[in-house]
Amino acid sequence: MAGIVGEKDRISADMLYGILRGHFGFRHWWPGDTKDEIAIGAILTQQTTWRNVERAIDNLKKEGLLSINSIARCKKSRLERLIRSTGYYRQKSSRLIGFCKTISDSYGGFEGLEKLGDKEMRSALLSINGIGxxxxxxxxxxxxxxxxxxxxAYTKRIFSRIYGTKIDISYEEMQRLITNLIPRRLAVYKDFHAQLVELGKNNCKSVPICGGCPVASYCMHAKRNAANAGI
Ligand code: SF4
Structure with a gap:
C-alpha cells in the first residue's frame, strides 16, 4: 500500500482534494446551528441518509429538544416518535439518550467535554455505547x-479504487494514511471528507459511474477498465 500511496504520491492526495473541490464546490459540511445539533446529527445519521436525519432534526427543533441536556431528560417513547424517520429508531433513541446523559451528567454538557484534550475526548466518546x-x-x-x-465506507472504497489500497483496510490505518497525505488544516479535514462523500454518492457507488467522474484520469480502477476495454 505504501508503495501505491507513498511519499512520492503525496501531491496526488492534494490534487484529489483540489479536483473534487473544483468539481463539487466547497461542501459547507457539517450543517448545524450548534455543536449539540451536530453531535446529535452524527448519531442520527448512523445507517441512514442525511435526508432522513433532517426530518428528525426538524422534529426535535420544533419540540425544543435539540440539545444534549434536553435529550438527556427526554422520555424514550417521545424521542422514538420524533426520530422515527432515521430508521432503527428504538436503538437510536436508546443510544442518543445514553450519549446525552453521559455528556450531561459527566461533563455538564458539550462545553464540558470540550475541555478534554484530543486523546481524552476520543476515548470518552468511544466509551459510550453505540459510538464507534x-x-x-x-x-x-x-x-x-x-x-x-x-x-x-466511501473513503475506503474510493481510495481502494483510485490508489489500490485494500478495501478491508482498518479504520485507523486508513485514517493514518490520509492524514499523512493531506495538509493538517481543519478546513481541509472537514471539506475533504465531505468531498469524498459527494464522490461516493454521485459516482463512486457500489457499481461505479466512471463516465463523468472528475478523477477518472487518475483512478487505477478506471484505467484498468479502460485498458481491458482496449480504450
Ligand atoms: S473513476 Fe470510477 S472508480 Fe474511480 S473514483 Fe471515479 S467513479 Fe470511482
Whole structure:
C-alpha cells in the first residue's frame, strides 16, 4: 500500500482534494446551528441518509429538544416518535439518550467535554455505547473542531479504487494514511471528507459511474477498465 500511496504520491492526495473541490464546490459540511445539533446529527445519521436525519432534526427543533441536556431528560417513547424517520429508531433513541446523559451528567454538557484534550475526548466518546470511531471522529471534527479525519465506507472504497489500497483496510490505518497525505488544516479535514462523500454518492457507488467522474484520469480502477476495454 505504501508503495501505491507513498511519499512520492503525496501531491496526488492534494490534487484529489483540489479536483473534487473544483468539481463539487466547497461542501459547507457539517450543517448545524450548534455543536449539540451536530453531535446529535452524527448519531442520527448512523445507517441512514442525511435526508432522513433532517426530518428528525426538524422534529426535535420544533419540540425544543435539540440539545444534549434536553435529550438527556427526554422520555424514550417521545424521542422514538420524533426520530422515527432515521430508521432503527428504538436503538437510536436508546443510544442518543445514553450519549446525552453521559455528556450531561459527566461533563455538564458539550462545553464540558470540550475541555478534554484530543486523546481524552476520543476515548470518552468511544466509551459510550453505540459510538464507534466514525461517529466519535465526526463529533470531534465537526462539533468540537479537532483535527481528526473521519473515515467511512466511501473513503475506503474510493481510495481502494483510485490508489489500490485494500478495501478491508482498518479504520485507523486508513485514517493514518490520509492524514499523512493531506495538509493538517481543519478546513481541509472537514471539506475533504465531505468531498469524498459527494464522490461516493454521485459516482463512486457500489457499481461505479466512471463516465463523468472528475478523477477518472487518475483512478487505477478506471484505467484498468479502460485498458481491458482496449480504450
Ligand atoms: S473513476 Fe470510477 S472508480 Fe474511480 S473514483 Fe471515479 S467513479 Fe470511482
Amino acid at each position: 470511531p466514525e461517529t466519535a471522529d465526526s463529533i470531534m471534527l465537526y462539533a468540537a473542531g479537532r483535527k481528526t479525519f473521519v473515515v467511512d
